[in-house]
Amino acid sequence: xxxxxxxxxxxxxxxxxxxxxxxxxxxxxxxxxxxxxxxxxxxxxxxxxxxxxxxxxxxxxxxxxxxxxxxxxxxxxxxxxxxxxxxxxxxxxxxxxxxxxxxxxxxxxxxxxxxxxxxxxxxxxxxxxxxxxxxxxxxxxxxxxxxxxxxxxxxxxxxxxxxxxxxxxxxxxxxxxxxxxxxxxxxxxxxxxxxxxxxxxxxxxxxxxxxxxxxxxxxxxxxxxxxxxxxxxxxxxxxxxxxxxxxxxxxxxxxxxxxxxxxxxxxxxxxxxxxxxxxxxxxxxxxxxxxxxxxxxxxxxxxxx
Amino acid sequence: xxxxxxxxxxxxxxxxxxxxxxxxxxxxxxxxxxxxxxxxxxxxxxxxxxxxxxxxxxxxxxxxxxxxxxxxxxxxxxxxxxxxxxxxxxxxxxxxxxxxxxxxxxxxxxxxxxxxxxxxxxxxxxxxxxxxxxxxxxxxxxxxxxxxxxxxxxxxxxxxxxxxxxxxxxxxxxxxxxxxxxxxxxxxxxxxxxxxxxxxxxxxxxxxxxxxxxxxxxxxxxxxxxxxxxxxxxxxxxxxxxxxxxxxxxxxxxxxxxxxxxxxxxxxxxxxxxxxxxxxxxxxxxxxxxxxx
Numbered sequence: 107x108x109x110x111x112x113x114x115x116x117x118x119x120x121x122x123x124x125x126x127x128x129x130x131x132x133x134x135x136x137x138x139x140x141x142x143x144x145x146x147x148x149x150x151x152x153x154x155x156x157x158x159x160x161x162x163x164x165x166x167x168x169x170x171x172x173x174x175x176x177x178x179x180x181x182x183x184x185x186x187x188x189x190x191x192x193x194x195x196x197x198x199x200x201x202x203x204x205x206x207x208x209x210x211x212x213x214x215x216x217x218x219x220x221x222x223x224x225x226x227x228x229x230x231x232x233x234x235x236x237x238x239x240x241x242x243x244x245x246x247x248x249x250x251x252x253x254x255x256x257x258x259x260x261x262x263x264x265x266x267x268x269x270x271x272x273x274x275x276x277x278x279x280x281x282x283x284x285x286x287x288x289x290x291x292x293x294x295x296x297x298x299x300x301x302x303x304x305x306x307x308x309x310x311x312x313x314x315x316x317x318x319x320x321x322x323x324x325x326x327x328x329x330x331x332x333x334x335x336x337x338x339x340x341x342x343x344x345x346x347x348x349x350x351x352x353x354x355x356x357x358x359x360x361x362x363x364x365x366x367x368x369x370x371x372x373x374x375x376x377x378x379x380x381x382x383x384x385x386x387x388x389x390x391x392x393x394x395x396x397x398x399x400x401x402x403x404x405x406x407x408x409x410x411x
Numbered sequence: 412x413x414x415x416x417x418x419x420x421x422x423x424x425x426x427x428x429x430x431x432x433x434x435x436x437x438x439x440x441x442x443x444x445x446x447x448x449x450x451x452x453x454x455x456x457x458x459x460x461x462x463x464x465x466x467x468x469x470x471x472x473x474x475x476x477x478x479x480x481x482x483x484x485x486x487x488x489x490x491x492x493x494x495x496x497x498x499x500x501x502x503x504x505x506x507x508x509x510x511x512x513x514x515x516x517x518x519x520x521x522x523x524x525x526x527x528x529x530x531x532x533x534x535x536x537x538x539x540x541x542x543x544x545x546x547x548x549x550x551x552x553x554x555x556x557x558x559x560x561x562x563x564x565x566x567x568x569x570x571x572x573x574x575x576x577x578x579x580x581x582x583x584x585x586x587x588x589x590x591x592x593x594x595x596x597x598x599x600x601x602x603x604x605x606x607x608x609x610x611x612x613x614x615x616x617x618x619x620x621x622x623x624x625x626x627x628x629x630x631x632x633x634x635x636x637x638x639x640x641x642x643x644x645x646x647x648x649x650x651x652x653x654x655x656x657x658x659x660x661x662x663x664x665x666x667x668x669x670x671x672x673x674x675x676x677x678x679x680x681x682x683x684x685x686x687x688x689x690x691x692x693x694x695x696x697x698x699x700x701x702x703x704x
Contacts, residue, residue, distance in 0.1 A: 162608060180611045192605035196627045205623060209613045259613070 107174050108135040109295055110159065110263060115168035117154055128154050130321045132168070134314065139293040141286075143306035144324075145354060146316030146362075152299040153189065155316070156267045159297065160186045172263065182210045185256030189268045191248045193240040193255075199227065200236050203255045210259040226258040229288055246277040253285065264289075266298040270305065279338065282308055290334070303354050307347055308336055315354050317362030325357040434472050441474075442467035470674040478674035492658055493666045497682055504648050504659035505686070507576070511583025512644040516637065519588035523595025523636070524625070533596070544589045548582050548647040552654050555581040575655035586647045590639035598632025599625065631701050638694040645687045660686075 115132040118125050128151040136142050146152050157163045158170055161180040170177045172184070193202050203223045211219065227233055230250035240248050249269055256264055270278045286309050289296055300306055306313045307330055315325040332346050341347050442464035451457050462468060470478065486498035525532045555578030606628055610620045652661030660679050667675035
């Protein structure tokens with residue numbers, strides 16, 4: 107039994123007559139302490155995937171299990187760092203984290219809580235900004251608060267949804283190193299979503315590509331056996347790096363990059379029933395209309411684009 | 412013109428110029444009196460005052476001032492029930508408005524939250540609110556009178572409300588609560604999904620989600636509603652006081668109309684306008700404080 111398991115997970119959105127299948131047949135196994143990066147196209151359903159693990163949405167089919175227990179609702183045992191930080195703008199950095207800590211450790215004394223919060227603010231190097239509101243912070247700083255909030259609840263697994271997507275390249279690199287440094291302190295299980303292959307290779311133990319959507323599915327995972335700490339400058343010449351990159355990009359541009367366009371067509375079959383003569387004629391004409399045994403039938407056609 | 416802009420005189424002089432022009436127009440329209448003295452058949456002097464002009468009975472600005480002097484210069488004097496200084500009247504009106512307005516907020520905010528949170532509640536009551544919303548205070552007041560006809564509420568402080576007071580408070584509350592209701596509902600619906608996700612992931616309880624997430628996130632919208640509601644509450648006061656005959660700016664206005672003293676009507680209009688303006692300014696200052704959130 108793996109730490110986190112996704113078995114045959116399917117998820118689609120929309121009403122039955124105009125349904126888009128976002129994820130299909132997702133199989134993923136993650137071991138405890140592993141740092142896994144899921145790399146894929148934007149719009150492929152990466153956020154949907156992480157929402158499934160977070161429990162914010164339920165799969166249409168299949169099961170998501172954490173330590174063998176099926177995930178049915180969100181909970182603080184899974185710390186989520188959202189793409190757009192999701193800090194409450196009327197609370198300071200400290201209060202934002204306090205909200206989470208109060209909720210998860212209600213029995214702690216005030217002293218204990220304050221020390222705990224301050225520890226995590228220090229971990230993300232934000233002690234000087236402790237009493238600031240999110241609007242007074244830069245994008246990178248806000249994301250650090252978000253990371254600190256997720257970490258402060260001491261979750262079993264940390265879910266990062268494109269945590270660095272909205273940041274500029276330089277801030278991104280610094281924060282990548284910082285997240286890896288924090289992760290190395292207690293080797294918590296991390297699932298990170300990203301659209302940057304290099305980011306995945308820099309940070310993760312294993313990269314799982316997600317094919318283009320709709321109907322996205324996970325490709326073969328690629329282990330990153332580059333020793334840590336990984337040197338940003340030297341890594342470009344590492345043959346392992348080149349190999350991992352080749353494999354991931356190869357999948358994403360090749361097999362996984364093919365747009366599987368699923369078209370839902372309404373098929374109207376000629377199954378007319380005899381006219382019902384008992385139906386009376388009215389002043390407005392007749393109500394008798396051709397009726398069909400099954401008004402519509404559906405068929406799923408997959409077209410290679 | 413350098414000095415003109417430097418001392419920000421334009422923001423001060425132009426409004427003055429506007430006021431001056433309006434006074435001039437007023438003077439032009441207003442009636443002027445000519446006083447002629449004649450001797451009648453018995454040899455007594457008789458003074459005849461004749462009004463003429465576009466609107467013969469409308470007093471000129473100067474006449475208005477002359478007639479309102481005692482009310483403005485002794486703003487807190489009390490000479491009789493319906494003969495008091497203008498600020499004393501304003502105070503009486505404000506007290507009544509405050510009660511109705513407080514009731515409107517106490518009712519409006521929870522109703523707005525229900526409207527924003529529950530689709531079923533919205534479907535049930537939104538049509539009713541839309542129908543009640545445009546009803547004039549003049550229409551609500553008689554209903555209030557009927558409702559509280561035999562009611563007499565004794566407050567613990569020793570103050571008792573009469574039927575007409577209760578009717579006035581009811582009218583102010585029911586007329587002014589709609590902007591608060593609707594703005595709160597809009598605010599609740601506009602809460603970003605992200606904030607709700609945070610609440611879900613942390614498994615905040617319902618009450619905690621309400622007070623820690625929903626309420627603060629809605630606050631800016633709510634204050635916009637509060638400001639609009641206050642404007643309406645002040646608008647309603649005149650109608651309420653006119654019909655109930657309570658002492659206050661509106662009651663005074665109505666009494667002076669019956670007494671044909673038109674200058675005092677103008678005084679009341681100006682007072683109502685200025686007080687309304689000040690209230691609105693004050694509320695928008697409070698509103699601006701919450702906008703940053």
